[in-house]
Amino acid sequence: MVDEAKREDILKRLSDGVVYYDEEKVIVASNEAVEDGLDPFDAIMNGLAAGMEIVGQLYEKQEYFVPEILMCADALYAGLNILRPHLKAKEMKERVKGQVVIGVVQGDVHDIGKNLVKMMFDVAGFTVHDLGADVPLEKFAEEQVRTDSNIIALSAMMTTTMMGMKKVVQMIKERNPEVAIMVGGAPLTKEIADVFGADGYAENAGNAVQEAIKMISRLREMHAKRQLEAAP
């Protein structure tokens, strides 16, 4: 067991390492967390993810830009790779919040935004099925059926490719109206996401996971309600 002071110290170093894109610092602190028996989930959420949250704020304030975020992401993954194998199978199961299919729509090869959102799903314990970039529209629906995922996350970085999203949303909603769909990318706004029929909209990597968690609880409510209605 680790005492509170030691815990705080490790979490701070994990967070700082991410914020100042210091991979070495994150690796040292992660190894220490494992050796000292700090709960790996605690280290991931309150160390690495907490650091990434600060990075998101720095981006909002225009103190950080995309190159910085990408370097912070490398630092985060350096820690995640050490900590994640130590999550116990049972804990993993309890903490798995869902499965997500993610990809960049056909015609678009810009995957930076998608990769950052994917990272936030990874951190939060989702199982991520990454289809990559330039993904044919039918593929999203097929992959959802194959994996029984409860979230589909679509990204487009160009106005010229954004229209594909509308089709995917329609396609999936026709087959399975309970799947939650979130869209994101540079040319999108909340209003456009609404018009396309998406359930969630992520302006950037920072609010993607919050939006996803909200969606999952909405789905649970829907299920619960349906079960109640079905009861004699």
Added chain:
Amino acid sequence: MGGNGLSSREKVMRLLNHEKVDFVPCFSGMGNITMDGLEKYGLHFNEVHQDARKMALAAKATPELFGYDCAIVPFDFNISAEVMGSKVQYYTTEDILYPSIPEKHIKSFEDIKVPSDLENAGRFPIVMEAIRILKKEIGKEVAVGSWVLGPFTLAGQVTDLTKLLKDTFKKPNEVIQFLNPLRDILIAEAKLYQKAGADFINVREMGTPVDLLSPRLWKSMIQPFMVKMREEIGSPVILHICGKTNEIVHFMHECGYDAISVEHQNDVAMSRQKIGPPPGNLLFGNLNTFKTMVQGTPEDVVKEVRAAIDGGVDAIWPGCDIWPGTPAENMKAMVETTKEYGSKKKKEA
């Protein structure tokens, strides 16, 4: 109305020549094809990228149908990357899908190959021929423009953008070394289009807004490339960046282009203040090509055109490519409002 008796082309050229004018033209340095235009010539979207005649027809339909002041070729972002050896994916579906480059084939500076005979490389000759056709068929009435990417944006097309962005921090000199030959290809491309008769060139360095790069990095790394391109390409030449540009608009202006072009996220009134008054300093923008032009009503378009003119733009110029599905009534509202309201405001001033 302002510009009495002048053709569309004369209006555009006088403006770009920094003459004092009593009108606001409606044109752009980006693609403007519409479904109505494609229909007019019996074309499908996916066949206009590799055929000079069809490319020219798709481009000229917009001024013909809507009184737009220019025709622009080409339409997709992959022309220069293709010349450098990228394999371009052309879609054959009925959907409106612009060609794309699925695989980034260049790993490092050493992999960059420049064809010796650029004039006959890739689709350069197709775009040149399309410009010649446009000049011949409508070149007296409307301005015929073309565009090239900026080197950073092109780099993002041919190499791993994630690595490139991180290297702006970790290995800035290597990034600059990588961008140098790309800049030279783009300058050559612009000169070929000028040789074919293009009235103006728009340089689209759209991969470098404040959403991506810090203003400091823009100034230290991107600006020197923009200055060099401006010097080599020569007038009339415009610099366009989409995304957030409020914090770099003065750096863009310092590059000495005849005009700078911005999209809807730019506060044009503030930019006007920063860059100084016309006709020496020109600011083009900034219609929202999706929310307003595609999703909006003609009233929304009228409102946004007026706001941009009130903000002080010298030409109404959509902030990105016109989406082909833009309704005809919105195109008409854009052109007509620009003419009427632009002339009215000029007269008042």
